[in-house]
Amino acid sequence: MKHYKIAVLAGDGIGPEITREALKVLKLIEERNDVSFELMPAAFGACAYFATGDAFPQATIDICDQADAILKGPIGLSHEESKKIPIDKQPERGALLPMRRRYNTYANFRPVSLPKALAHFSPLKAEIIGEGIDLVIVRELVGGLYFGQKESGINEQGLRYVKETLEYDELQIRRIMHQAFKLASKRRKLLHNIHKSNVLKSSVLWNEVMEEVAVEYPDVTVYNMLVDSAATALCLNPTQFDVMVMENMFGDILSDQGGGILGSLGLMPSACIGDDKAYYEPSHGSAPDIAGKNIANPYSMIGSVAMMLENSFDMADEAKNVWAAMQAVFSDGYSTADLSKAGSGVTMISTEQFGDKVVEKLKAMPK
Ligand code: NAD
Numbered sequence: 001m002k003h004y005k006i007a008v009l010a011g012d013g014i015g016p017e018i019t020r021e022a023l024k025v026l027k028l029i030e031e032r033n034d035v036s037f038e039l040m041p042a043a044f045g046a047c048a049y050f051a052t053g054d055a056f057p058q059a060t061i062d063i064c065d066q067a068d069a070i071l072k073g074p075i076g077l078s079h080e081e082s083k084k085i086p087i088d089k090q091p092e093r094g095a096l097l098p099m100r101r102r103y104n105t106y107a108n109f110r111p112v113s114l115p116k117a118l119a120h121f122s123p124l125k126a127e128i129i130g131e132g133i134d135l136v137i138v139r140e141l142v143g144g145l146y147f148g149q150k151e152s153g154i155n156e157q158g159l160r161y162v163k164e165t166l167e168y169d170e171l172q173i174r175r176i177m178h179q180a181f182k183l184a185s186k187r188r189k190l191l192h193n194i195h196k197s198n199v200l201k202s203s204v205l206w207n208e209v210m211e212e213v214a215v216e217y218p219d220v221t222v223y224n225m226l227v228d229s230a231a232t233a234l235c236l237n238p239t240q241f242d243v244m245v246m247e248n249m250f251g252d253i254l255s256d257q258g259g260g261i262l263g264s265l266g267l268m269p270s271a272c273i274g275d276d277k278a279y280y281e282p283s284h285g286s287a288p289d290i291a292g293k294n295i296a297n298p299y300s301m302i303g304s305v306a307m308m309l310e311n312s313f314d315m316a317d318e319a320k321n322v323w324a325a326m327q328a329v330f331s332d333g334y335s336t337a338d339l340s341k342a343g344s345g346v347t348m349i350s351t352e353q354f355g356d357k358v359v360e361k362l363k364a365m366p367k
């Protein structure tokens with residue numbers, strides 16, 4: 001029997017609620033397969049800061065270091081609540097970015113997917129969705145503005161100033177390009193390279209390296225698109241896209257737009273992959289506005305489990321079954337509050353009910 005250690009970081013806000021449902025699914029996967037999961041819960045985020053003074057405490061680092069994979073809920077507080085924590089200790093700077101850096105999880109895969117049958121979830125017209133949206137944003141996750149040098153203080157005119165630098169070297173670009181091209185090769189063989197080379201020198205280097213890597217993948221067709229134009233295209237013609245590759249900040253913004261065109265950020269899981277370690281998290285945040293109400297959509301977290309099964313545990317078939325089980329719940333006409341607006345014909349269920357229904361569907365599925 002295979003045995004895997006999973007660090008479980010439930011996080012803040014809706015994190016514990018959606019993690020609970022994801023763990024139900026994981027337990028069923030264990031029962032259905034010759035595999036055992038050792039769950040290692042650990043504090044991470046604002047909750048960890050208030051308990052220990054550190055958003056990524058040493059005890060959590062030790063657990064993550066040992067784990068075969070990390071399942072992470074969203075972290076963070078509302079704008080006002082955040083002010084209770086010193087800036088550098090806040091969960092984003094004090095936990096999330098240090099985790100990405102520690103495990104060098106440079107490749108962030110953010111699928112944006114909506115089958116035709118669920119077009120009613122989207123704010124886009126059915127004719128725009130056509131046969132369905134099915135694209136993956138490949139976001140570089142450990143470079144760019146997020147990790148560049150920073151400086152702040154008082155300048156010569158006596159004004160407060162801050163300087164943040166957008167840095168990439170060719171190695172960082174090359175490795176994310178290989179990830180994107182490999183994924184494109186397995187899919188529709190279309191790669192949209194998103195950049196801003198009309199302004200940013202970093203994008204000029206980005207595009208140069210992309211062209212060098214492209215030579216190794218002659219069957220993949222590359223389209224170059226400026227990031228501002230890509231934002232419009234995602235709304236007007238999302239089905240033209242299959243794999244989109246971009247630097248860290250562009251990927252942050254466009255992936256939330258991806259959630260927008262689907263109808264909810266609750267439909268956005270993700271995988272963050274490094275050479276030696278991977279962690280899995282929803283693309284969205286801790287949703288303080290709906291936390292504790294049992295109404296959050298756990299699809300993003302259960303989908304992150306599916307990505308973990310496929311990428312970390314070589315269980316692609318069960319991953320497919322998890323996706324199918326969630327689609328089956330939607331096809332039966334159920335969803336959480338984010339996707340069941342009045343008059344939509346969708347029956348609203350709670351976070352917990354959604355998890356239970358996914359488990360029910362998965363139980364009924366042959367392996
Ligand atoms: P958010 O993603 O938490 O929420 C934006 C909107 O989407 C809200 O209306 C929220 O209710 C809704 N939403 C998000 N996830 C949902 C789900 N699963 N089901 C239903 N509705 C959902 O963004 P925000 O409010 O700007 O940020 C809140 C906090 O989250 C901030 O502290 C931010 O830094 C943090 N954050 C963390 C991560 C992460 O851990 N990777 C990602 C993004 C934001």
Ligand code: IPM
Pocket residue numbers: 076092096097252283284
């Ligand atoms: C995300 C989040 C993070 C990011 C924040 C919380 C640091 O928005 O995972 O998309 O900007 O990368």
Ligand code: MN
Pocket residue numbers: 252253256283
């Ligand atoms: Mn984001």
